[in-house]
Amino acid sequence: MLDxxxxxxxxxxxxxxxxxxxxxxxxxxxxxxxxxxxxxxxETSYSIPGEGHPPRVQADMTLQWPTWSQTAxxxxxxxxxxxxxxxxxxxxxxxxxxxxxHPNPADLLSVLPHESPKMGRNILVRGTGLTVxxxxxxxxxxxEYALEVSYWGSLELHSDVLADGNLLDEMFKAAGSWIxxxxxxxxxxxxxxx
Numbered sequence: 775m776l777d778x779x780x781x782x783x784x785x786x787x788x789x790x791x792x793x794x795x796x797x798x799x800x801x802x803x804x805x806x807x808x809x810x811x812x813x814x815x816x817e818t819s820y821s822i823p824g825e826g827h828p829p830r831v832q833a834d835m836t837l838q839w840p841t842w843s844q845t846a847x848x849x850x851x852x853x854x855x856x857x858x859x860x861x862x863x864x865x866x867x868x869x870x871x872x873x874x875x876h877p878n879p880a881d882l883l884s885v886l887p888h889e890s891p892k893m894g895r896n897i898l899v900r901g902t903g904l905t906v907x908x909x910x911x912x913x914x915x916x917x918e919y920a921l922e923v924s925y926w927g928s929l930e931l932h933s934d935v936l937a938d939g940n941l942l943d944e945m946f947k948a949a950g951s952w953i954x955x956x957x958x959x960x961x962x963x964x965x966x967x968x
Contacts, residue, residue, distance in 0.1 A: 783945075796833075799820065799829070804818075812844065813841055814844075822961065828872070835864070847931075862928070867922050872920070873964060876919050885960070906920070
């Protein structure tokens with residue numbers, strides 16, 4: 775078993791999402807390392823149970839462990855002191871797809887929060903806009919629509935969190951219920967478009 779703060783963060787987020795009764799899209803999970811830069815990235819997707827495949831609404835999440843954070847973490851392990859506070863770069867993209875009608879962006883943004891609840895000392899902030907896609911079949915009739923809105927931020931890992939893995943669980947505790955509730959709000963707001 776890999777004993778590393780980034781692996782612990784992945785486990786804490788996964789536990790929070792599963793506690794919120796969200797369903798993992800297994801084929802959508804990836805763990806990669808950039809061979810040239812050294813950044814490590816974990817990507818996964820979760821949906822409301824019973825959404826089908828592909829789900830109508832889903833959350834795509836990315837946690838990235840940059841090389842500079844790895845260096846700061848190693849330095850802390852060796853010296854016990856933090857010169858730089860390592861951080862995990864986080865992004866949550868909420869997606870509604872298979873829509874039969876073009877969604878009204880203003881209606882959707884009105885039901886989505888501007889930011890996440892606190893995760894430790896950190897929050898994720900909603901991006902400045904919303905993306906709407908138009909998807910055509912081969913015959914170019916009856917288009918489907920999809921939309922995405924993203925939240926992002928840095929999750930700083932201060933020395934108290936690095937020293938006590940239970941604080942990582944506390945840090946990600948609110949993430950599952952926030953993502954679940956936001957997916958339900960998104961689903962309700964586009965319900966007539968499915």
